[in-house]
Amino acid sequence: MSPTKHTIVALVEDRPGVLNRMASLFRRRGFNIDSIAVGRSETPGFSRMTIVVDGANTMVEQVRKQLDKVVDVVKVSDITGQDIICRELALIKVKSTPANRSEIMQIVDIFRAKIVDVASDSLTVEVTGDEEKVNSLYNLLRAFGIKEITRTGRIAMTRGGLATATELQSAKESKTKE
Template identity: 55%
Template sequence: MRHTLSVLVENKPGILTRVAGLFARRGYNIESLAVGETDNPSISRMTIVVDGDGKIIEQVTKQLHKLIDVLKIQDITDEPSVDRELVLIKVNADATTRSEIMQIVEIFRAHIVDLGRNSLIIEITGDQNKIEAICTSLRPFGVRELARTGRISMMRGSK
């Protein structure tokens, strides 16, 4: 099962390396990792998606707590939360297919951010299902390149 961990850390050099190394040393694969400053510039939020059962997540959480710069860890997998990813997709788009691609872009509320002679770059944000759906819809046109951020998540409500 995929788990989403929200980890608050002190914004110091090397913390990302220490956290990623912790997973690597134990042989756990990080499915997704996104890091950025919070409203407090001295604190960063890491959103880590890792595949594993409850026992693995418990072990990883205990190991993360041992790192000095880790302030707070939450497994928000089963909590009400908002998840988003950002994807840039470059697709083949000649004169005959461009209008059809633009209709797909409109349906998914995506944006065309670059127009080339034979290609388009499309930007889309959304949850994993939305991202997978637009990628599936655009695949028949020929995806030249795809860049995808990691998942970011935030719990709903005032917690």
């Protein structure tokens, strides 16, 4: 079975060491994590992780099941085949001169990105969108010279209903009974 890029979302208790334990499971299985993004969730005391990894479906499913057994993990889902919303944020510092500044600004405008910093020799661009949009803008700006880039990696969630605090608490309680 050929490797596929998987998007795994985990709701975890906001405690030190959780990220390390989760990343170690992927490392032990020989997976390279393409990106990992962690931030607070809608429920105080919980964080949501989005992990993008390449791997065969069966291997990723095994790792997902092992992640579900980590004490601080409340819920883990491989949302790869679902109807999802994905976004990434990038900050791109581009070399600029007075002669090419307006051309860069036009390209940025086409991508509905923003210029967030202007210096005498550079512009810093903020772009948000799917990975393809970020890559496309980056590839166009490369012609001017990239001084620096930073990317968040993918963040994602399924479309539709929202998990309530009660559902999250139920998931946590059922896990502690196991």
